[in-house]
Amino acid sequence: MNEIRQRLPRTREKRKGALTAFYGDSASLADELEKEEPRQRIRTYSETGDDEVIGAIRLLGRIHGSVTIIHGPPGCGAIKLEDELRAGGSPWLITNIEENDSILGADDKLREAVDRAYRTWRPEIIFILATSVVAINNDDIQSAATEKEDQFDIPVIPVFAAGFRSKTAVYGYDLVFHALAKYVLKEDPDALPLPAVNVIGTAGTRTNHIVKDLNGAGISYNNVVGGLTIAALQQSLNALASIAIDKDDSRYLLDWLEEAHGVVHLQETAPIGLAGTERWLLAAAGAGGSTEQAQAYIEEKQAAAAIGLKQQRLDGVSVFIDLPPEQAFGIAEFVEELGGEVAALSLTHADSSHVSRLREWAGRSNPQVLIQPGQPFEKINALGKLKPGLYIGLGEAAVWAARAGIAAAAVDSVDVYGFGGVQELAPLFAKALRNPSLSRYLSPGSTSYRAGWLSKSVNWHIKQEVK
Incomplete structure (x- = not known):
């Protein structure tokens, strides 16, 4: 894999033709992704969205025996970083780059942070996560990492996230795995299969x-x-x-x-x-x-699951599924197993690896596909036009569906995988349909978007890039 020799892996857009803005049916999206270079879309208006830095933090926080040093400035974003790292469990520090540091460099602060991380936690490995400011001022993270690795005799690994190279948060996972493959995971000729x-x-x-x-x-x-x-x-x-x-x-x-x-x-x-x-x-x-x-x-x-599922059917229910691609496709198939009809798939991104699944769904119900990471106004618009009977997604976004008067099932706290996942998901969907009280309570006049805004097409703010 020649990319390992490079400082950074290619973005998902370059490697897989990833799209983060789209509205159309499954067949049209599959056609688009099969092109050699899918035409990227841009938004003329965007609310929010996770970036590669957040993606990297999510993964780094799950690595046992590690400490993550976030090399960047303080600010309101630190609250989000704290949430992500606490969820993962590994300790972290932030170097608190200030205005002078962004101009003159913050190498000394970085070295001090590595020293403190080692003294406090004696970790197995230390990660240094670059951020957008560091990507611009070009601090020499690599030299600091090499120096401290020699001093403490543990891996000190730079992860060069910037926050603006890719529009997909999963690129942050690529950056972490690239750093591990490049600096840590080495072939051992004496290792047994x-x-x-x-x-x-x-x-x-x-x-x-x-x-x-x-x-x-x-x-x-x-x-x-x-x-x-x-x-x-x-x-x-x-x-x-x-x-x-x-x-x-x-x-x-x-x-x-x-x-x-x-x-x-x-x-x-x-x-x-x-x-x-x-x-x-x-x-x-x-x-x-x-x-x-x-x-x-x-x-x-x-056989054991079949008995319970007879009482938890979704026969004839139109379903809007709002999840990352692999979970969305998997839950969509389960919805059909329960007799439901998949009206739409709302995804964080889609790329060439998803073409076969999109073709499969094009031959079924050919659902609409909305790619809208962090854009609730597009989601609310689509929900209003499609009017599904059930929304399946994550808790924060499920609130929007409930406010639109749609029965909503949030899967955040559910282990969706395996046969145990079947036993958790089916009752969750059935309960949401049986108890629409919350949606009825929230829906009257509760949307924060004006009627004129919602009367536009779902993809009103999505334009193709001009090359």
């Missing part, structure tokens, strides 16, 4: 259900999910194959393991719903276990 499959998940991935399924199906696996460890990441180089819980988040690592170390990536969709979990477990078992044992386990779980 690992007779197991890498199970790879990233920031915020709940894994209790799928781990239980892996154990029940008798699959040998290297656990690279949820809270990551450097040891598990190092072992991943010698595994039989890799399978992802969410391919979008971990795509850079999956590609690098396959291209640089011959660890085959099992191209299976997320283990969500009955059929999705079955396919995923059988793919993993084919590389790291017994397909016969896995099949017996699957049949037992499917």
